[in-house]
Amino acid sequence: MTRSATRDVIMTLVVSAILIAVMPMLVGTYTLTVLVIYGMLGLSLGLIWGFGGILCFGQAAFFGLGAYIYAISAINIGESTLPMILAVALTAGFALLLGAMMFYGRLTDVYLGVITLVVTLILFKFINTTAGPQYKIGDARLGGFNGIPGFQTLNVPGDPGAYIWGDALFYVCAVALVIVFLLVTWLLRSSFGRIAVGIRENETRMALMGYDVAARKTVLFAIGAGIAGLAGAFFANWAEIVTPTLFSLGQSAEIIIWCIVGGLGTRLGPIVGAAGLAYLKFMLGQQSMIDNTLIMGLVLVIFVLFLPRGLVPAIGSLWQASVGRTARRRPARRMRRARHG
Amino acid sequence: MAETVLETAGLTMRFGGVTASDNVDFKLQSRELRCLIGPNGAGKSTFFKCVTGLLTPSEGHVFMRGQEVTGWHPHQIASLGVGIKTQTPNVMDALSVHENIWLAARRFFDVAEARARADDVIERLALGPIARTDLGQLAHGERQRVELGLVAVADPWLVLLDEPAAGMSATDVDRMTTIIHEMTRSAAVVIVEHDMQFIRSIAETVTVFHQGAVLMEDHVDRVMADETVRRVYLGKNA
Numbered sequence: 342m343t344r345s346a347t348r349d350v351i352m353t354l355v356v357s358a359i360l361i362a363v364m365p366m367l368v369g370t371y372t373l374t375v376l377v378i379y380g381m382l383g384l385s386l387g388l389i390w391g392f393g394g395i396l397c398f399g400q401a402a403f404f405g406l407g408a409y410i411y412a413i414s415a416i417n418i419g420e421s422t423l424p425m426i427l428a429v430a431l432t433a434g435f436a437l438l439l440g441a442m443m444f445y446g447r448l449t450d451v452y453l454g455v456i457t458l459v460v461t462l463i464l465f466k467f468i469n470t471t472a473g474p475q476y477k478i479g480d481a482r483l484g485g486f487n488g489i490p491g492f493q494t495l496n497v498p499g500d501p502g503a504y505i506w507g508d509a510l511f512y513v514c515a516v517a518l519v520i521v522f523l524l525v526t527w528l529l530r531s532s533f534g535r536i537a538v539g540i541r542e543n544e545t546r547m548a549l550m551g552y553d554v555a556a557r558k559t560v561l562f563a564i565g566a567g568i569a570g571l572a573g574a575f576f577a578n579w580a581e582i583v584t585p586t587l588f589s590l591g592q593s594a595e596i597i598i599w600c601i602v603g604g605l606g607t608r609l610g611p612i613v614g615a616a617g618l619a620y621l622k623f624m625l626g627q628q629s630m631i632d633n634t635l636i637m638g639l640v641l642v643i644f645v646l647f648l649p650r651g652l653v654p655a656i657g658s659l660w661q662a663s664v665g666r667t668a669r670r671r672p673a674r675r676m677r678r679a680r681h682g
Numbered sequence: 683m684a685e686t687v688l689e690t691a692g693l694t695m696r697f698g699g700v701t702a703s704d705n706v707d708f709k710l711q712s713r714e715l716r717c718l719i720g721p722n723g724a725g726k727s728t729f730f731k732c733v734t735g736l737l738t739p740s741e742g743h744v745f746m747r748g749q750e751v752t753g754w755h756p757h758q759i760a761s762l763g764v765g766i767k768t769q770t771p772n773v774m775d776a777l778s779v780h781e782n783i784w785l786a787a788r789r790f791f792d793v794a795e796a797r798a799r800a801d802d803v804i805e806r807l808a809l810g811p812i813a814r815t816d817l818g819q820l821a822h823g824e825r826q827r828v829e830l831g832l833v834a835v836a837d838p839w840l841v842l843l844d845e846p847a848a849g850m851s852a853t854d855v856d857r858m859t860t861i862i863h864e865m866t867r868s869a870a871v872v873i874v875e876h877d878m879q880f881i882r883s884i885a886e887t888v889t890v891f892h893q894g895a896v897l898m899e900d901h902v903d904r905v906m907a908d909e910t911v912r913r914v915y916l917g918k919n920a
Contacts, residue, residue: 532788539785542774549734549772550832551760551789 346530350523357519361512370511372623374579377514379619380612381521381572383599387611388525389565390600392534394541395558396450399457400596402464403566405587407432407573409468412583415492417479422498425574432570433563440562444555449544458593465588488584495578506578514575518612521568525608528564537561598637602644604651613653684711685747687840687870688733693742695728702728703739704894712839715866717881717902718874720891721915726874727769729891730844733872734766735759746840761789765838765869769845771825775818779809779828782817786832803835807861823854830861841871847880859884882906890915 364373382404389395407428414424439460443453472485481489495510497503505513528534540547540554548554577583586592595618603614618637625633648655688710695703703725710716718726731737733744735756744752751759760766774782783803787796804813807827817825826846833841846862847855855877862884865871875881881888885902892914898905905911 532793535781536785536788539774539777539781542776543772545756545768546772546774546832547785548755548757549760549766549768550786550836551757553757 349526353519353523353526357515357522361515365508365511368620370508372620374511374514375576376616376619377511377518378572378575378579379599379615381514381518381575382569382596383603383611383615384518384521384525384608385565385568385572386596387600387603387605387608388528388568389561390597391606391611392529392541393537393558393561393565395562395565396454396597397457397562397565398454398593398597399461400565400569401588401590401592402457402461403432403436403569404573404576404592404596405464405468405583405585406435407570408577408583408587409489409573410570411574411577412489412492413478413481413483415494415577416481416489419493420499420501421493421495421578424493425495425571428574428577429567429571432573433567436566437559437563440559440566441555444558444562447555458590461588461590461593465585465590468585468588486585488582490582492577492581494581495575510578514579517571517575521571522608522612525568529608533557533560595637598641600651602640602651604653604655607651607653607657610651610653614651617652684713686710686745687712687747688872689745690729690733691743691745693729693732693744694740695725695732695737696740701894703732705742706894706896708889708896710840710870710872712870713866713868715862715871715884715886716873717885717888718872718891719876719878719881719888719905719915720897723893724891725894726891727844728894730842730872730874734764734842736768763790763836763839765833765836765841767829767833767841767843767846769848769874771822771829773817773825773829773832776816778814778816779820779831780804780813782828783831783835787835790836799835799837803831806864807831807834808857823850826850827854827857827861830858834861834865837868839869841865841869843871844874845876846873847875847877855880855883 382400385403386397386400389397410431411424411428414427415421418424443456448456468483469486471483472487474482476483476485481492483489493501495505495513497505529538536547536552536557540552540557544554573587576587596615599614599618600611601614602618603612604610618640621640622633622637625631625636644651686709688708690706690708693703693706693708694701706729708729718729720726728737732739735751735754735758738753742752743750746759746762746764751762756766774785780800783800784796787799791799804810807830809828809831812820812824817828820828830846833843843862846858850858859880862871862873873884882902887899888902888905889899890897890905890911897914898908898911900908
């Protein structure tokens with residue numbers, strides 16, 4: 342276990358170091374930064390949905406909250422370190438309350454989807470109505486549908502004059518994604534993560550074994566929201582403006598599609614799905630021949646029909662099928678690894 | 683005198699106009715093996731669900747080791763050291779046998795101890811060859827056996843089994859009988875069961891349910907010989 346864990350960490354570090362070095366030569370860092378941020382957002386839903394069985398239709402709500410909390414506190418504080426922390430902590434705190442309400446209320450499946458969807462809608466509608474000058478938190482005007490521009494963006498901790506932007510912002514975001522990825526890996530290998538997967542598989546059984554299912558789902562939900570909040574804060578720094586469209590239902594739906602296409606129940610799948618589809622959307626946005634939502638819909642349909650487990654598991658099985666004569670003797674182990682990505 | 687580990691007083695459960703459990707007084711001593719029998723709809727499973735916290739009784743009280751647990755959640759009851767197996771196999775399908783049993787042990791022991799105990803139970807239940815196989819790929823009898831393993835690994839002092847022998851082959855039932863006898867060395871065991879052959883092979887004291895209430899409670903031989911029991915159970919209209 343520990344040896345495979347070490348190998349996992351080293352593999353992750355090597356692969357991500359290569360990617361961070363090579364990718365900027367192929368794609369502009371400005372685009373890459375947002376792909377990395379979307380990857381983090383995809384990972385946040387991939388964690389709670391793929392490993393906790395919690396299908397949240399409102400992951401965009403946490404993304405938007407993280408961005409808004411960053412923007413508002415950055416205006417008031419004038420330095421970026423504390424706002425980054427607040428964006429993660431307050432978003433996770435909000436999710437903790439929302440999750441406790443849902444999970445202790447024994448809401449499951451479709452009702453959970455409806456509530457998270459409605460919360461996203463409420464935030465979207467509410468922020469849109471805050472155009473008037475009376476809506477302000479400290480020095481920050483919420484700005485309604487115009488959003489909040491002109492806040493302090495990411496700086497070197499302790500030095501508000503030393504901005505981190507452009508290439509540097511890309512490297513910060515990429516390293517943050519690697520760290521989050523490693524933390525998620527560690528979480529899933531820990532007892533907490535293994536128990537979460539048990540709960541995904543059979544809530545009743547886990548309760549009958551003495552696990553407080555509601556408490557554990559609430560905590561996992563909050564961790565996922567915290568990661569989405571961090572992604573939101575980075576997004577605010579990248580875009581240098583936050584607008585209510587962050588909370589839109591389209592954004593929420595897109596995150597779900599990233600997870601399905603990339604491969605649910607893997608750590609890498611949602612990241613690959615997010616970055617890949619976001620890049621596709623970016624490319625499609627440069628032409629006017631065909632509407633890009635049409636293409637996105639087509640991609641989803643094709644994946645659901647032909648690769649229902651998603652891209653990463655499909656590539657995994659393909660690789661094992663070509664390499665795997667020797668591995669065939671232990672089919673159970675092989676399947677397990679494929680599932681855990 | 684032996685300690686009373688499970689007691690219900692006036693336990694009543696109503697679903698609308700139907701009284702599924704009617705004023706049941708029940709007592710179980712430590713390390714006792716008790717079978718609950720009765721025809722379909724007699725209220726055995728409702729009684730079972732009320733005791734395990736899956737249902738909250740309309741009236742009456744449930745005590746475990748003298749502590750009132752009426753209305754507790756299943757996870758709180760299980761945390762006391764009560765092992766529960768439901769009627770339909772309840773396992774984690776996408777996880778391996780070892781992971782399933784480890785999860786059950788982890789609730790009460792640390793990581794290393796849980797692994798040692800899981801290995802031990804896998805050996806005792808002869809699950810070694812399939813320890814790395816996912817539950818979803820196993821046959822019904824094997825899944826039942828794994829679920830018993832989930833219960834046994836936590837080292838409970840009270841074990842509640844709902845129809846453990848349902849749909850199992852004769853060999854599986856024999857193996858199950860051995861495991862249950864092993865459990866009674868350290869725990870009181872309640873078995874809700876339909877299979878009369880299984881009851882005859884394992885039971886000592888039997889409680890007979892009929893129309894939600896306790897009809898009689900006696901040694902298995904006397905229960906089997908009783909005219910009233912035979913009438914309600916076998917539907918003989920004498």
